Amino acid sequence: MSEPLKIAIAGLGTVGTGTVKLIQDNLNVLAQRTGREISIVAVSARSRKNRDFDMSSMTYYDDAVDMAENCDADVVMELIGGSEGIAKEVVEVSIAKGRHVITANKALLAHHGTELAKLAEEAGVALAYEAAVAGGIPVIKGLREGLAANSFDLVYGILNGTCNFILTNMRETGRDFDEVLTEAQELGYAEADPSFDVDGVDAAHKLSLLSSVSFGTEVDFDAVYIEGIRNISALDIVNAEELGYRIKLLGIARKTEHGIDQRVHPCMVAKDQPIASVEGVLNAVVCNGNHVGTTMFEGAGAGGGPTASAVVADLVDIARGTILPTFGVPANALAKPIAQPVEKREGSYYLRLQVEDRPGVIADISNILKDEDISVKSLIQHESNPGKSVPLVITTQATVETAMNRSLEKISQLDCVLEKPNMIRIVSL
Structure with a gap:
C-alpha cells in the first residue's frame, strides 16, 4: 500500500463535520479503493468546542491560513465559504505550498475560478470542487x-x-x-x-x-x-x-x-x-x-452527508493520483x-396583469403587443368584477425579449393596469 494521504480541513461546520465523519466511518473502504490510508492530520475552526468526532489525532489550528502554511498535509480542504477573505487566502497559500485543494466554495470559484485554476495548474496540484455544484450529484x-x-x-x-x-x-x-x-x-x-x-x-x-x-x-x-x-x-x-x-x-x-x-x-x-x-x-x-x-x-x-460525499469523491481521485485540469481543459486554453x-433571448412569455375590469382593456393591451409584432397564444380571465380589479393572464408566441420589454413598459403605463406586470419566461428545452 502507498504512503498515507494526509489531509487538513479548514472549517468544521455542517460540511466539514460531515466530511470528517464520512472519512472516519469509511476508512477501510477508502483504503481499499485508493490503495492508501487516508489520515486527517489537522483541522481549523472558529472555536475549539467539542465536536461529535474524535479529534485526538489531529492538530488544531485557530488560524486556517496558518494551517495551510505550516501543517504536515498533502491536501487542504477549504470548507469555510465566501468569495473573499480567509477562504481565498487558504486556497492561495495551500497552492503556493504545493498542496492539493478541495473546496465546496462555489462563490470563491465563481469570482476567482480562472485565476485559481491557473495557479493550481502551474503548481502541479489539483483544485477540485465537485461539492461546489449540486451537492452530492457527481x-x-x-x-x-x-x-x-x-x-x-x-x-x-x-x-x-x-x-x-x-x-x-x-x-x-x-x-x-x-x-x-x-x-x-x-x-x-x-x-x-x-x-x-x-x-x-x-x-x-x-x-x-x-x-x-x-x-x-x-x-x-x-x-x-x-x-x-x-x-x-x-x-x-x-x-x-x-x-x-x-x-x-x-x-x-x-x-x-x-x-x-x-x-x-x-x-x-x-x-x-x-x-x-x-x-x-x-x-x-x-x-x-x-x-x-x-x-x-x-x-x-445540499446537506452535510451528500456534500461530504462529493468532497471525499475528490479526495479519492487525488489519492489515486488523478489530477485533471480544473475546468476540463488547461486553464491557459x-x-x-x-x-x-x-435581451436577445427568443421564446414565449407568460404575463400576469392586475387590471380594471372595463370594456377596452384587452384591446388596449393587444394593440401594444401587436405594435411589437407579438402574437397572443392564450388569454385567461376567470373573474368578472365590473369596475373593479381582476387578474388577466396572457401567454405569447415566440418573440425577442427586447420586444417583450418594450411592450411591458407601455402596458404598465396604461391607467387600467393597476400593478406592475409579472413576466415569466416559458422555456422549451
Missing part, C-alpha cells in the same frame, strides 16, 4: 470525465434546493411565497437571510462553473443574468398548472450564434419534461452532448467567453 465528474468525449451546446438545471422546496410547497399547499419561505427557514432549508438563495445568486454561482466546464471558457459570473423567485405568487403557480406548466428556478447556459447565454430565472416548464418532476429540495442538471444526446443528473443538492445579453 455532475462535474460527469461532464469533465464521463462525458468528456462530447462537446456541449446546452446545460441547465435546478441548482438551488431552497427555491425548489419553496416552489414545490407553494404548488402543493396553495400558500404564497412569504409563508412558505418562513416554513423553509424553520425547517433549516433557508438561511435567516435567504437572499443568496431566493434571489438566484447561489444558483448563478453554480451555473457559471457548469458553463465553464461545458464550453471550455473562463468563468464569467458577471455575465450571468440573475432573477429570483420573490415575485412568484400562488396565483402564478395555479395558472401555470392550468396552462400545462410547472414553475422552476432554472440556471440555463447555452452556446448561441451571439455568444454564451447564461441566465438564472423562474421558468415555466412543460409538465411532461423530466426536470418538471424534480421536487422538494432535490437538484437536477441536464446537459446536451453532441454524441451522447441528453443526460440528466438528479439527487441531493480556456476561451474568453462572449456574453449574450438576455
Whole structure:
C-alpha cells in the first residue's frame, strides 16, 4: 500500500463535520479503493468546542491560513465559504505550498475560478470542487470525465434546493411565497437571510462553473443574468398548472450564434419534461452532448452527508493520483467567453396583469403587443368584477425579449393596469 494521504480541513461546520465523519466511518473502504490510508492530520475552526468526532489525532489550528502554511498535509480542504477573505487566502497559500485543494466554495470559484485554476495548474496540484455544484450529484465528474468525449451546446438545471422546496410547497399547499419561505427557514432549508438563495445568486454561482466546464471558457459570473423567485405568487403557480406548466428556478447556459447565454430565472416548464418532476429540495442538471444526446443528473443538492460525499469523491481521485485540469481543459486554453445579453433571448412569455375590469382593456393591451409584432397564444380571465380589479393572464408566441420589454413598459403605463406586470419566461428545452 502507498504512503498515507494526509489531509487538513479548514472549517468544521455542517460540511466539514460531515466530511470528517464520512472519512472516519469509511476508512477501510477508502483504503481499499485508493490503495492508501487516508489520515486527517489537522483541522481549523472558529472555536475549539467539542465536536461529535474524535479529534485526538489531529492538530488544531485557530488560524486556517496558518494551517495551510505550516501543517504536515498533502491536501487542504477549504470548507469555510465566501468569495473573499480567509477562504481565498487558504486556497492561495495551500497552492503556493504545493498542496492539493478541495473546496465546496462555489462563490470563491465563481469570482476567482480562472485565476485559481491557473495557479493550481502551474503548481502541479489539483483544485477540485465537485461539492461546489449540486451537492452530492457527481455532475462535474460527469461532464469533465464521463462525458468528456462530447462537446456541449446546452446545460441547465435546478441548482438551488431552497427555491425548489419553496416552489414545490407553494404548488402543493396553495400558500404564497412569504409563508412558505418562513416554513423553509424553520425547517433549516433557508438561511435567516435567504437572499443568496431566493434571489438566484447561489444558483448563478453554480451555473457559471457548469458553463465553464461545458464550453471550455473562463468563468464569467458577471455575465450571468440573475432573477429570483420573490415575485412568484400562488396565483402564478395555479395558472401555470392550468396552462400545462410547472414553475422552476432554472440556471440555463447555452452556446448561441451571439455568444454564451447564461441566465438564472423562474421558468415555466412543460409538465411532461423530466426536470418538471424534480421536487422538494432535490437538484437536477441536464446537459446536451453532441454524441451522447441528453443526460440528466438528479439527487441531493445540499446537506452535510451528500456534500461530504462529493468532497471525499475528490479526495479519492487525488489519492489515486488523478489530477485533471480544473475546468476540463488547461486553464491557459480556456476561451474568453462572449456574453449574450438576455435581451436577445427568443421564446414565449407568460404575463400576469392586475387590471380594471372595463370594456377596452384587452384591446388596449393587444394593440401594444401587436405594435411589437407579438402574437397572443392564450388569454385567461376567470373573474368578472365590473369596475373593479381582476387578474388577466396572457401567454405569447415566440418573440425577442427586447420586444417583450418594450411592450411591458407601455402596458404598465396604461391607467387600467393597476400593478406592475409579472413576466415569466416559458422555456422549451
